[in-house]
Ligand SMILES: Nc1ncnc2c1ncn2[C@@H]1O[C@H](COP(=O)(O)OP(=O)(O)OP(=O)(O)O)[C@@H](O)[C@H]1O
């Protein structure tokens with residue numbers, strides 16, 4: 028494949044990457060929300076977009092099935108980042124990785140007393156490192172979604188999840204008790220492609236860098 032393949036997930040990453048693509052003169056010809064196509068052409072013959080799950084973006088780029096992609100810091104930490112060059116924080120899809128517990132659960136006290144906590148999360152690596160650094164004993168339970176349900180259903184004492192407006196926590200009578208880290212999405216580039224396709228990739232990377240919104 029001589030052209031450029033860009034891996035994106037549909038939803039907020041696709042939507043928030045569109046202006047950056049536009050700055051590089053790239054306009055997808057279809058909207059993944061309405062099209063069932065997984066390979067979407069662009070106005071440029073040499074550039075296409077592949078639509079994958081958010082958690083699969085690093086894998087496509089790592090193995091060179093995509094030359095570049097956009098992935099959340101949350102996803103990149105869990106993936107490990109092997110084979111990926113991460114040149115740019117795009118400052119999009121911003122939220123926070125947080126520890127949350129049911130309203131009324133005294134998290135600080137449980138930690139002080141050295142209690143062993145059951146923590147459910149999709150972000151096991153992040154959670155493990157966070158609690159290890161704090162010296163908190165945890166049993167981690169891997170989930171793939173709807174973390175907020177876990178404490179309500181009696182599966183866990185706490186969750187580690189992404190929080191933006193706080194609306195999801197509130198709707199489920201949970202409160203955030205600790206921020207683990209701020210999250211935004213990064214541009215990820217296949218390391219071999221960066222060398223082999225430098226001439227085509229460099230102007231795209233430069234355009235992205237110029238279009239990133241600062242806080
Ligand atoms: N509420 C939010 N506000 C802002 N950014 C968010 C929010 N939730 C997630 N994100 C960021 O957007 C990225 C993509 O989220 P999205 O909801 O599209 O995928 P997902 O459902 O988490 O992933 P998958 O489909 O692989 O399970 C996340 O990896 C995270 O970095």
Ligand SMILES: O=P(O)(O)OC[C@H]1O[C@H](OP(=O)(O)OP(=O)(O)O)[C@H](O)[C@@H]1O
Nearest residue numbers: 174175188189190191192193194195196
């Ligand atoms: O603090 P809030 O603004 O409520 O956002 C937090 C929610 O967003 C993410 O889920 P997901 O991406 O599935 O949901 P969304 O697309 O509705 O934000 C995350 O896993 C939380 O459940």
